[in-house]
Structures are given as structure tokens and as C-alpha cells.
Amino acid sequence: MRVCLIGAGNLATQLGMALSEKGHHIVQVWSRTAQSATNLSSKLNCPSTTDLSALVSEADIYIVAVSDKAIEAILAKHSWGNALVVHTSGSTPMDILSRYCTNFGVFYPFQTFTIAKKVVFDEVPICIEANTPQNLEILTNLAQSISRNIKLIDSGQRQQIHLAAVFACNFVNHFYAIGEALLQEKGIEFDILKPLILETAAKAVAQSPGNSQTGPASRNDQDIMNKHLALLENHPDLKALYETISERIIHTIK
Amino acid sequence: MRVCLIGAGNLATQLGMALSEKGHHIVQVWSRTAQSATNLSSKLNCPSTTDLSALVSEADIYIVAVSDKAIEAILAKHSWGNALVVHTSGSTPMDILSRYCTNFGVFYPFQTFTIAKKVVFDEVPICIEANTPQNLEILTNLAQSISRNIKLIDSGQRQQIHLAAVFACNFVNHFYAIGEALLQEKGIEFDILKPLILETAAKAVAQSPGNSQTGPASRNDQDIMNKHLALLENHPDLKALYETISERIIHTIK
Numbered sequence: 448m449r450v451c452l453i454g455a456g457n458l459a460t461q462l463g464m465a466l467s468e469k470g471h472h473i474v475q476v477w478s479r480t481a482q483s484a485t486n487l488s489s490k491l492n493c494p495s496t497t498d499l500s501a502l503v504s505e506a507d508i509y510i511v512a513v514s515d516k517a518i519e520a521i522l523a524k525h526s527w528g529n530a531l532v533v534h535t536s537g538s539t540p541m542d543i544l545s546r547y548c549t550n551f552g553v554f555y556p557f558q559t560f561t562i563a564k565k566v567v568f569d570e571v572p573i574c575i576e577a578n579t580p581q582n583l584e585i586l587t588n589l590a591q592s593i594s595r596n597i598k599l600i601d602s603g604q605r606q607q608i609h610l611a612a613v614f615a616c617n618f619v620n621h622f623y624a625i626g627e628a629l630l631q632e633k634g635i636e637f638d639i640l641k642p643l644i645l646e647t648a649a650k651a652v653a654q655s656p657g658n659s660q661t662g663p664a665s666r667n668d669q670d671i672m673n674k675h676l677a678l679l680e681n682h683p684d685l686k687a688l689y690e691t692i693s694e695r696i697i698h699t700i701k
Numbered sequence: 702m703r704v705c706l707i708g709a710g711n712l713a714t715q716l717g718m719a720l721s722e723k724g725h726h727i728v729q730v731w732s733r734t735a736q737s738a739t740n741l742s743s744k745l746n747c748p749s750t751t752d753l754s755a756l757v758s759e760a761d762i763y764i765v766a767v768s769d770k771a772i773e774a775i776l777a778k779h780s781w782g783n784a785l786v787v788h789t790s791g792s793t794p795m796d797i798l799s800r801y802c803t804n805f806g807v808f809y810p811f812q813t814f815t816i817a818k819k820v821v822f823d824e825v826p827i828c829i830e831a832n833t834p835q836n837l838e839i840l841t842n843l844a845q846s847i848s849r850n851i852k853l854i855d856s857g858q859r860q861q862i863h864l865a866a867v868f869a870c871n872f873v874n875h876f877y878a879i880g881e882a883l884l885q886e887k888g889i890e891f892d893i894l895k896p897l898i899l900e901t902a903a904k905a906v907a908q909s910p911g912n913s914q915t916g917p918a919s920r921n922d923q924d925i926m927n928k929h930l931a932l933l934e935n936h937p938d939l940k941a942l943y944e945t946i947s948e949r950i951i952h953t954i955k
Contacts, residue, residue, distance in 0.1 A: 647870045657878040
């Protein structure tokens with residue numbers, strides 16, 4: 448397919464590269480800043496623009512992969528005619544597109560993206576939704592060209608999936624960072640935590656995390672929890688967090 | 702080495718199997734209950750007992766792999782003579798052994814263990830500490846027979862490592878479980894989260910988690926955070942947790 452990529456951030460970069468590798472033709476990249484537009488267009492070997500009125504008209508699909516708050520402003524600044532337009536957001540309903548486009552949908556790759564780390568899309572769930580069966584078929588084909596894992600997900604479900612991801616990915620990463628900082632305090636390298644982080648994730652994937660909680664709170668081991676709270680004496684915020692989450696775990700296990 | 706294994710829980714089971722596979726001779730398993738003693742001794746093809754006074758005397762090392770609060774009672778109930786005795790606890794200082802033993806140390810495999818999921822020890826950090834250089838050498842050799850990743854860690858550092866693990870493993874698993882429960886509410890299978898969980902862990906191992914935070918809080922995207930808080934209206938505890946951790950992330954990124 449001929450793809451016009453609107454956005455040049457983490458997701459646009461990884462998605463653009465994956466589509467390009469699978470033989471799709473990225474016909475143009477738009478970004479708000481010339482620097483990021485050029486960065487991505489040079490990777491994808493295609494033209495770029497920072498001017499929405501200069502968007503090409505011959506693309507089969509326009510993928511709006513920008514931050515949620517920028518989506519509507521971009522939609523409003525261009526006449527889309529009959530073009531198929533999708534956004535890639537977890538938390539923005541599909542309906543927002545109906546005000547500006549005739550053919551539209553959502554193409555939400557459910558993964559964490561950074562520009563520097565290449566994502567292998569094969570197993571990434573692509574959550575799709577469209578305003579007509581025909582558009583859904585086009586999105587299904589596009590999604591299947593980069594992943595084996597296609598999900599038909601409506602806007603309500605997609606919001607909940609995004610919320611679940613904040614807990615299971617963003618907050619998890621913050622807790623890795625807390626572990627990293629606690630080790631640093633005592634001059635211990637973060638490396639020592641890596642096998643544990645990988646095994647914890649592998650275990651969650653192999654069996655339900657709700658049924659495989661381990662640690663002092665899951666055993667209601669007050670002695671160890673008190674020792675840990677004493678170690679956190681100089682970190683009142685972490686101490687409060689430790690207490691709150693331990694209470695939740697104790698309550699859940701019971 | 703001839704190993705006497707005191708305990709038959711998650712860690713004792715996985716450690717016993719790993720040592721046995723590498724050619725060590727598990728001469729006996731002790732457990733408080735006959736059932737768990739027999740379960741493990743049948744896996745290791747060795748005798749078992751529930752009577753501490755019936756411990757064999759010819760082992761090269763006695764590994765006390767029981768819950769922290771049970772360690773001291775077990776140490777007090779047997780005369781150890783010159784035997785080398787270690788515990789496997791993250792949060793119990795080595796000193797506790799000095800009251801009951803002449804030769805002692807700590808052998809702490811830093812990993813999460815469940816009986817059902819086999820652990821590959823090759824990369825598991827084994828944190829060791831001993832009361833003499835000779836005993837340290839024995840523990841080093843034993844550790845190196847099952848892992849490439851040996852760390853000399855004193856009791857203060859080990860406590861901090863255990864604390865870091867509560868955040869980066871136990872609390873992380875609880876957050877996976879929250880994600881699982883939120884999906885379940887909307888009839889969405891947990892499977893959809895698995896690629897994200899694995900990628901988040903892989904990313905933390907590849908680059909510092911403190912420097913690679915993603916998500917709405919890291920962008921201080923108040924619109925999305927408010928949408929998420931609205932979705933959590935019926936879960937006041939999760940709402941409070943969402944607010945607390947998002948605030949921490951916003952504060953950290955700034």
C-alpha cells in the first residue's frame with residue numbers, strides 16, 4: 448500500500464520502518480518540525496514536509512501517529528476527501544475522525560515504542576477498528592502484513608487496554624527505576640536485577656500473575672516488611688508506596 | 702559436594718534440582734511436614750526426614766532454605782559442630798548463624814522461585830558471604846557449579862538488594878495482576894498484554910529504566926491521565942495509586 452505517515456515520533460518511526468520492510472511504499476512523512484520529518488524520511492527514503500496543505504493526494508492510507516492532543520488539530524487542518532485516515536491512539540475514540548473524514552478507522556499497535564530500540568512486530572497485537580466493513584478489511588490486510596496478532600477492538604475496549612498498559616508497562620518501568628535507584632544508593636550495579644526482571648515477566652506470560660504472586664506481602668511476613676520499611680526511613684514517599692501496595696497484595700491473597 | 706537440604710519450598714526445590722543436575726549429591730531433605738519432605742526427596746531421589754535430630758552428619762554443607770522467621774528456630778534445634786551451614790535469605794543477616802555454628806555463610810540465589818516453574822540457574826546472580834576465606838571459597842565453588850554470575854555481597858547490601866526486588870519483581874507482578882483484572886472487567890483476554898510485558902522487561906535490561914520511561918505521565922499528558930482516572934471511578938484504591946505513581950513519574954522526569 449501507499450502510506451502517508453503523519454508524525455515522526457517513537458510509534459511513527461517504528462511503524463514506518465516495519466511497513467517499509469514488508470514492501471509498503473511510504474510516500475511521504477509529515478512532522479511539525481523539519482528536523483524530525485527529515486530524520487524519519489531519510490530512514491524511509493521518502494519525501495517529507497512540515498506543511499499539511501502539501502500532503503500528497505495519492506496515498507491509500509493516511510496514518511496519523513501523533514500525540515493524542517495533536518490529533519484533532521491535524522485532522523481539522525486538511526481536507527481528506529475520500530481518503531482512508533486512521534489514528535494510532537489507545538485513548539482517543541474512533542468517533543473523533545467522523546467529523547473530518549468519510550473513511551476512517553483506528554490502527555493501534557499495542558506495544559511500547561522508543562525511537563532507538565527496534566521493535567519486532569510479528570507478535571505485537573494490532574488493535575483495529577473501522578467505520579465500514581470495507582475499511583476494516585483494508586486495515587486487517589495492512590495489519591496482517593506486519594503481525595500475526597490482529598485484534599478487533601472497539602473504542603471502549605481500547606481505552607481499557609491502554610489503561611491496563613499504564614499499570615503493566617509504564618508503572619512497571621517506574622518500579623524497575625525505583626529498584627535501580629535503591630541499588631545505586633548502596634553502590635550495587637543494576638545488572639544484578641536483570642535476570643529477576645526477565646524471569647518475573649516470563650512467569651507472568653506463562654501463568655496468571657494474579658495467581659503467582661510471591662514476596663513478603665504475599666506471605667504476610669510482617670518481620671521482613673518491617674525491616675524494609677525501616678530501610679526506607681529516609682524515603683517517606685517510597686515507604687508509603689511500599690505500605691499501600693503490600694496492603695493490596697495481602698488483601699488480594701486473602 | 703554432599704548437600705543436606707533443610708527446607709522443601711520453592712527455593713529449596715529449584716536449588717536442589719539444579720545442584721543435583723550438576724552432579725552434587727543431595728544426601729537428605731528435611732521439611733517440617735512429611736508431605737513436602739517426600740515430594741522433594743522423591744524428585745531428588747534421596748532420603749527425607751521431618752526430625753532435625755535425625756539430620757545426617759556426613760554432609761559437606763547444610764543449606765537452610767526456609768522462610769526467614771523459621772531460620773533461627775531450626776538453627777537452635779540442632780548441634781552443628783564444625784559443619785558448614787548457610788542460609789538462603791535476602792533479609793536475614795549472616796550474623797544470626799554465628800550464635801549456633803562455627804563455619805557459616807549465606808548462599809542467596811537472587812531470583813523468583815515457584816515449585817512448578819523450573820529455573821535455569823546459568824545467569825542467576827548467586828550472592829555469597831562467609832565467615833572465613835576458606836568457607837567463602839567453598840561457597841564460590843558451589844555457586845560456580847550452577848551459575849556464571851557470582852557476587853560477593855555483604856549482609857547490608859543483600860538487604861537492599863532484597864528491597865529492590867520487592868519493587869522490581871513482587872510489586873511489578875502485582876501491577877501485571879492489576880492489568881489482568883482491568884482487562885477481565887471488559888472481557889478482554891490477558892494474552893493481549895503479554896508482548897508488552899516482555900518488551901518492557903527487555904527494554905529495561907537493554908537500557909536504564911530510569912532513562913526510558915514512557916506513557917502519559919512521562920509526557921505529563923493531563924488529558925489522558927484524566928480519562929484514565931475517570932475509568933477508575935469505581936476503583937478508588939486504583940485511582941489513588943494511579944495518581945500517586947503518575948505524580949512520581951512527572952516529578953522524576955522533570
